[in-house]
Amino acid sequence: MKNIKAVFFDFDWTLFDHKTHDFVNSSVNAINNIQKNGVKIFINSARTYYSLEGLNTFNYLNFDGYVVSNGGCCFTNNKIIYEYDIDEKSVSDLIKFADENNLSYLLKTRMNEYLEVVDENIIQQFYSVYYEPRPKDISLYKNDEKVMVVQLFCDSSYDERLKQLTNLNMNRFFDLAVEFTFKPFSKQEGIKSIIKEFNLNKDEIAAFGDDVNDIDMFKYVNYGVCMGNGKLEAKQHAYFVTTDIDDDGILNGLKRLNLIK
Numbered sequence: 001m002k003n004i005k006a007v008f009f010d011f012d013w014t015l016f017d018h019k020t021h022d023f024v025n026s027s028v029n030a031i032n033n034i035q036k037n038g039v040k041i042f043i044n045s046a047r048t049y050y051s052l053e054g055l056n057t058f059n060y061l062n063f064d065g066y067v068v069s070n071g072g073c074c075f076t077n078n079k080i081i082y083e084y085d086i087d088e089k090s091v092s093d094l095i096k097f098a099d100e101n102n103l104s105y106l107l108k109t110r111m112n113e114y115l116e117v118v119d120e121n122i123i124q125q126f127y128s129v130y131y132e133p134r135p136k137d138i139s140l141y142k143n144d145e146k147v148m149v150v151q152l153f154c155d156s157s158y159d160e161r162l163k164q165l166t167n168l169n170m171n172r173f174f175d176l177a178v179e180f181t182f183k184p185f186s187k188q189e190g191i192k193s194i195i196k197e198f199n200l201n202k203d204e205i206a207a208f209g210d211d212v213n214d215i216d217m218f219k220y221v222n223y224g225v226c227m228g229n230g231k232l233e234a235k236q237h238a239y240f241v242t243t244d245i246d247d248d249g250i251l252n253g254l255k256r257l258n259l260i261k
Helices: 025-036 049-054 088-100 120-129 156-165 187-197 212-220 232-236 249-256
Strands: 006-009 040-044 065-068 073-076 080-083 104-109 113-116 147-153 169-174 177-181 205-209 223-226
Touching: 006 025, 006 187, 025 040, 025 249, 040 187, 049 065, 065 187, 073 187, 080 187, 088 104, 088 147, 088 156, 120 147, 156 169, 156 177, 187 205, 187 212, 205 212, 212 223, 212 232
Parallel strands: 006 040, 006 205, 040 065, 205 223
Antiparallel strands: 065 073, 073 080, 104 113, 104 147, 147 177, 169 177
């Protein structure tokens, strides 16, 4: 197996165990150990930086770089590599639509999330399914922060009107929530940008994940590792399958990659 110089990690059900709402100690220790030995570590998550920070991720791990919002933004600790923002008119049109239809909405920027609440019941339903830190109140949003994602809290009865309103990429990912982005995002694009920035080769890269949105990571790197608790489709595209998240999955995967003895 070729010398691996960098590893990308998905968050949910890979680093973060939703059964305990916490990180697995063996995973954190193993990742910190390989980093001390010179291997660079990166987060590659569908979550925003705000969400990851709110779940105390950075108290445990000091990443060399970040791919967030499912590949919508990529940056290091001192440089933005790319960021796909929505134009101001589209953001304004979606907010106006939400206001006119009495809908709650969420704005996601590179570092923050801002929530306008109209119906608290819908918000509570959403966050009972998606374990997230509560976003900041919309009153704290400043126009100098560029918006990457606009999320409206509404059912599918609004979809046809929304499709006519904007040419943005529209993704109904929940029965009470639909999000809009500049284009479909890809975790693979984040990896490509990171390895170029750090002068790495994709043959020197491993990636850990568990879900279908991790498949494009697995297809690009030489060593895609799917968690034992992962989706079957993701497992079929992995280089190998490690044990479950709560059965030292990351530790065992790093051992098999010869990064830990």
